[in-house]
Amino acid sequence: MDKHHSLLEAFKQTKYQVTGHGSRKIQILKSALKDRAEQLESDVYGKGKIIEDFQEKMAAYLGKEAAVFFPSGTMAQQIALRIWCDQKGLRKVAYHPLCHLEIHEEDGLKELHHIEPVLLADKNRLIQLEDVVDMEENIACLLLELPQREIGGQLPNYKTLEEISTYCREKGVKLHLDGARLFEILPFYEKSAAEICALFDSVYISFYKGIGGIAGAILAGEKLFTEESKVWKRRHGGDLISLYPYILSADYYFDQRKGKFHQYYNEAKKLAEFYNQCHAVSTRPSEPVSNMFHVHFDAPKEEIEAILIEICQTTDVGLSGYIREVSKTTSFYEVSIGDLYAHIPNEKLKKVFRLLEEKMKEISQQS
């Protein structure tokens, strides 16, 4: 058994886990279906009550004219950018160097749509207004990811968002929101989803991250835009005869969790404080602006792995199921607060962090 595997196993066997909503078992789908009538009719190729009702519900929530359910955000976002590029007759968009489309999609945007991205800002920081203003290339669309996941879930301040939005409108550049974690940022901005989305021409949101559904995404915007997205959805092979397993679970967990993101946010801030009090441990951002943050260790992956396993085994609390190398002497993991955090007794948590502090000191004395 390799070490990575044994950390994951140790994590799974703990009674209390700090991150997430629990493991992705099929009980998640069974629960979402339990109270639905057996006679409820499937959606059929994008039509029918199940899909139409949910699309309308999400359009209203996001304050957009229309919304379309997609099997994945990868598909929804490539299509959004393609539509804006076609409209402008220019196959160029801008986004952050650590954008999902750039690092997680096998270059689908380039290979399928022949769209060339301009990478804005350094990969270690957020896109600011100046990055947009100083851009030399003409682009059809700017994509902003809120929060910027790969750097710990950071957020620009709201004024920056407004300024970028105003600037893009003046320049005739479409602004697209990668809102995979839109729910997660509302407490920090103290805004509604519709208020945030009003700054953007098109918006994608995900249902399996903070919401904890099975899979699926919504793409929202003006009706002309969403209607065109349905044509591309068929071209991509995403216009399945039935999407209801994802829609019903998205709807179920949306209703169940949409009011809980303020709690997750507060818990994330508290947990980050615990981490930041430990020797050679720091969070990024230092104070979370959503339910997520990254934990960085001034120690090699292997040493932290051993500590995490020991914490699982001695406290029955799992901090993380994995740890990644940053350099030979540093490592990190991501934390996303979900339903599970609230179940951990405070005393347990304190014990965990006393142990972490002790172990971090031990390894720094050894080296």
Added chain:
Amino acid sequence: MDKHHSLLEAFKQTKYQVTGHGSRKIQILKSALKDRAEQLESDVYGKGKIIEDFQEKMAAYLGKEAAVFFPSGTMAQQIALRIWCDQKGLRKVAYHPLCHLEIHEEDGLKELHHIEPVLLADKNRLIQLEDVVDMEENIACLLLELPQREIGGQLPNYKTLEEISTYCREKGVKLHLDGARLFEILPFYEKSAAEICALFDSVYISFYKGIGGIAGAILAGEKLFTEESKVWKRRHGGDLISLYPYILSADYYFDQRKGKFHQYYNEAKKLAEFYNQCHAVSTRPSEPVSNMFHVHFDAPKEEIEAILIEICQTTDVGLSGYIREVSKTTSFYEVSIGDLYAHIPNEKLKKVFRLLEEKMKEISQQS
């Protein structure tokens, strides 16, 4: 209420329906999940026991080295053709003029992959060996759809299949099977799925047609091919974090129905006989070669619609939920035999066809 709607409503309200497995209600998913343990872990981005086991099971069934589960056939087939085109450095394929890729996918193959199709044969008949041999263009891949759905589900004889396969191998042209209805053709050919698939380099099969699952497809071939298809699956946005709702239902209904296609085939032949005995009614093909066929009427859509509604209301048997215009004076619908047919008492069926015969004679005397 428009007439089309009222036929569909009348059809849905009948006790007995001649076609299909029953309406697409969410009970289909609930049944497939019922005996699965709540603690069963989801697949995650193409990994995990649920997806890997099913892929292996289907690879073995199809006699191929490897298989990949896709959310849709649209996605799977475009990707198959793309891989073969890339391998040959030639963006040209050949298929029937009524191929799914040509008429139902909003030109995804052209718009996303820039692959140009050569249309073989007339749209009213099957592709024969001569069509392939006489083709002037160089192509990377030939796609055969078995049965050719849009012309009533016709099939070439097995010798023709073998000859086309041999010819393609000699010429270095890849042969791809659109086997959306592969299960349905095995009784006619008296072959196993693996025997049919051995003639092809790549094969796609569907789980929501004859099998009656929710959605989803398998693409099978050599491991190098299927591994490349996974990269494209991600690019298309089809590498969902969880595909298990489709996989578990595909598996469940595959086990339940894979042994029933001989029965459906025999029932289709019997039903086609009933139709062909009626005045101004004929089936295409005249003797079905699978569980499906088309029913053609020498009468306008509106008149047949009224007759179908009357049959629903007086016999409690639904022959079809829709009827389509072919010309001002002719019309047709498709029949696919599934589980429901066996529930209809023979006396009922005879009454239905006596009534159909009577009504067809009436309208031909009027005109």
